[in-house]
Amino acid sequence: MRCGWNGALPAPGIRTIRDMRAVLAVPACVASDPLYYMYRDLARSATDRRWLIDHRLRYDITVIPPRDLCGEHVKTKGHYHPENPAGTGYPELYEVLEGTAQFLLQTRKPDDVVLIFADTGARVIVPPGYGHITINPSPDTTLVLANLVSTEFESEYGEYEALHGAAYYVMSDGRITRNPHYPDVPPVRKCTVVRGEGVAGKPCMGSIYTMIGSRNTLAFLNEPEKYPDVFTGLLKD
Template identity: 80%
Template sequence: MRCGWNGPLPAPGIRTIREMRPVLADPTCAASDPLYYMYRDLARSEADRRWLCNHRLRYDITVIPSRDLCGEHVKTKGHYHPDNPVGTGYPELYEVLEGTAQFLLQSRRLDDVILVLASTGACVIIPPGYGHITINPSPDTTLVLANLVSTAFESEYGEYETLHGAAYYVMSDGRIIKNLHYPDVPPARKCTAVKGQGTAGRACAGSIYSLIGDREALAFLNEPEKYPDLFKGLLKD
């Protein structure tokens, strides 16, 4: 795998077309497998692995080759995060290692939908209370993403499966189509993630892997209620 990863790399989890059909714009799509690869719980050293484990964190890499899924850009399945013990949703931190990503975020109350464009080197924080999918909009470039996330929860896929995907489908011809299984939702706002800017501070100042060992920089992933200012303005147009 490219993108500078020089640590151990276990066999990936593979997302198949059978698993993805319930959330596609065309659920009859007959695309071939695999669609994308998920390398979970990575570390470059045993010391890094111990630190991550002791702080209830996990570093992952996801590889999404460019694909057209019957007129729709290839994407991840989509999920929400549950609330932590004090009632605040767990966030997540992403970095685009290679390629260009679109993150389609939607609040659990469905009163806000945001399409975030992020190029190589940019980072995106998924705020508490937002579900998300990641899209590779490139016709010819593989998307490689890293993420840091709490290990204190399991992702919740059920609402995306029940409602046949996110509130909108991002099509290969550039259209953004409303998913008719949803009630009325606002139009998708668009914004761009820029490396090192905004209120994300140290979390987006450089490679997110370099934050391993920095408890203060990553504590928000388990205790977001203590860092409300971190999320202010992250999703402004």
């Protein structure tokens, strides 16, 4: 990786076409493996690792090479986060390290569907109550993402699998097509995050990895109900 990480990398988790078939626009799509790689629970030092463990957090990197999956952009499988003990959904913080990303977010109903366009250097917060997939829309550039997330839950993939993906598919020709397995969905809202901005337009100073060691900065990932201002203004059109 050219930017964003200079530490050791363990063997990755790998998503294959078999893993993804249930959520594709064309479930019978034939493609060679692997589709993308997940490097979980990373730390550059023993001190950083201990801090992350003590604060119930995890730093990951996901690498998504460019692919066309039978007319659909390559994407992650998609999942929801459960609620924390206070009854608020766990959020997640992403950073685009290389390439350009699209994040397709939706509520469980779904009564809100948002497509976020994010350049290299942009940060995106997935707020409580939203499921999400990440898409590499580039035909020739690998997408590299970092994320910080609570270790207090397991991601929930079942609803995406049961409904054959998100409420919409983002196709390689630029079309955004409705998933017919959803009985009723709202139109897709769109917003853009550029380099150096968060979703709400707040400045980003350095990589999200530099937040490790700052409890006040990252406490919202485990206790979002105590930090409503973090989510104010997110997902504006």
